[in-house]
Amino acid sequence: MPCTRVQQHDAAILDDEIAGIMRESTTRLFDKFRPGLVESLAPEINALIRSFIFTCSTFIHKPTPGMKLQNVKFCQSAFRTRTLFAYYILTIAMPYMWKRFPSILTTQRTRNYETDTSRTRWQISDFVAYFKRLEVVISACQFLNLLAFLKHGRFRSFEERLLGMGLKSTNEQSCMISYEPITRQQLWKTFTDLGSTFLPLFVFLYRRAASKLKQRHKQALTMSSDCCLLCGIPPQTPYITSCNHVYCYYCLYLSASNDANFACVACGKHFQSSKRLITG
Template sequence: MSISYIPRVTQLDAAQLDKQLEELFKQQLFYATKYLEPGILQPLLPELELLIRTWIFKYSVYDKKSTFGQQMLSLGYKQDNFSRSKLWWYFGYTVVLKYIRERAIYSFTSNTRIQNIVHKMETFQLIGDILNFLRFIQSGKYPVLIDFILGLELFADKLTREDLTDFSWTRELLWHNFIELIGTAISILNIFGLRRKLSNVLKYVWWSDNVRTSIKSSSAIMTTNTLCACCDSHPVLPYIMGCSHVFCYYCLMANKTADPDFACPKCYYNGKEINKFVMV
């Protein structure tokens, strides 16, 4: 008799065990080939990882309709809802798609267009993972995005955590996965661009009386009391970009490199030309 309710922590553990198993296979492969000349296996890494994932898929999901991580926790997919077409879609998402992405990164490193496409694919997938995780916390079903897309439900022959009473540990594991997803999402954001957009919004807020308009100001003047518009210290190698404020060279160039639309944080003037400040 199968169990209808499966704890969320058990489902997350199964997914985590699958990742660890794949990493274990990779470590064993690298250990077995560590005496080979460096650079021999590097061009073939995507193909080697493809073989590892295909082998794992063949002897787990394809043969037994459950991953190795799920088998360790007595879980499995409901076979009456796991058709052959869904099986191949599962293989394409979990194995083929990863291979295409890794091969594109290895073979087309200098191709900006392909790298941008790969980056956008990873971004969309990450957003989908985050939204699916939030939905999973609420519903307790479909811990992995592909499970939700294909409608693959889990069942349990027995509850392997019958003595699980420490709900704080369960809650900690859930939050750990959530924070990991949020941290990954933040890492792909353009923090400088986001800060600029927020600054542009704040300059129109009625209580921001000290903010001036973004029109071009008068020529910059530097005195002994002049401070860098970014770091509020005396400018080192003073530079300007068209407004009345002076910047450190490194402050201005770092912000312009990170965000080409960087505007002066004092007057919101977006200067395109950067020039060295010359005392007249």
Template sequence: MSINYIPRVTQLDAVHLDKQVEELFIQQIFQATKYLEPGILQAVLPELELLIRTWIFKFSFYNKKCTFGQEMLSLKYKPENISTSKMYWYYGYKIGLNYVKDRCLYSWTSNTRIQNVIHKMETFQLVGDILNFLRFIQSGKYPMLIDFILGLELTADKLTREDLTDFSWTRELLWHNFIELMGTAISLMNMIGLRSKLSTVLKYVWWRKHTKSSATSSQAVMTHSTVCACCSNKPVLPYTMGCSHIFCYYCLMANKTVDKDYACPKCYFNGKELNKFVMV
């Protein structure tokens, strides 16, 4: 009799085991070839990883209809959900795309257009993984995006890791994965640009009114206690933007590059002309 309900923590454990199995194979290859001349292995590293992943795919998912991590935990995909075409799509998404990305990074590092395409692909994949993980927390099915796309549902005849289904373990593992994904999502956000866009929509928040009322230029003065208005440290290569506050050159230029309408965080003055501060 098969078990239809698979605990979320057990499914996530299988995903982590798959990653560890792949890393173990790659580490063994590096260990066996560590005495070779440096640079020989790096030239064909994408192809080497492709062969390792293909071998793992052949003797796990292709032959047994489950990954090595799932097999360790007595999990498997429902046979009625698997077809030859789905196997090819699974291979292309999990292995083919990784190879294309790695080879492009190795061979066309200086090609800006290709690198931008690869970056956009990775961004879309990360967003998809985040959305799928949120859906997985709610439904308890399809821990990986490719499983959801192809409709590959897990089942089991028994659970060999029932001790891991304890509520505290489940909460800890799910929370750890959730925090990791949230950190990835936040790192993709342009917080300065986001605040600028919100300022045009939310016209009645207090700091927007403050911006309008404080938009006056004044002379900057630097003393021994002056700190950068952005990082609150001693100004490095001090610059001004028309208000009475002083910035580090890199702090000011970085913010202005990201957001042309960047305003002083102290007085909210939006200066367009950046000048090097000169002591008189």
């Protein structure tokens, strides 16, 4: 039964993530060693992890963990001994050598500079140029294979196309993975990111608006001396406090009697005294 492009692509992504988790767990074993050791052994560690996954899955005619989760597997024709050996060389051994060649060439070039052999320098430079051209050709082939995969839905990698290792679905169930938790996690992450980005701005705008409203309210209270600051009507028997704000005698007396710590409504200060305001 044919499988979808999404299943094939997601199977490769899941295999890469599983290998990444194993790589992180392995590198923790070298935390107490000298600095730089893990970086220098990164190609070997990655090759060993890939070899372990290959040996426990494809080599014994079983799907990889990512394929198992996506309900896909290699076709039976892909499990020939020669095909498996070539697949291991193309997907694990050659990428390892590809990552190791730069450091080997750098070391060799340093030795040649010390021995000052111009012929050997030319040979290494020529090999580096050939190596870069080969890298461009392989990248172009991988890109063309991607276009063919998107169109026809077969052979997700250039190596699988060379060896004819196609994928098929194991049953009618499209996928074993439930994407609802992933969707909820993505929505929550997006919401928290937006909140952490815009919440400080909202708090700043709110405080700024509240400060302006409070200032305007104080200005409105202090600008008019024709109304009592407590009852809001023209004061009956007006009294003015030591902070120069006008109240009704009854309102001021009642408020000061009920609250020993009564402060001026307009300025918030505890006035010391008040006196009768005589208006001409």
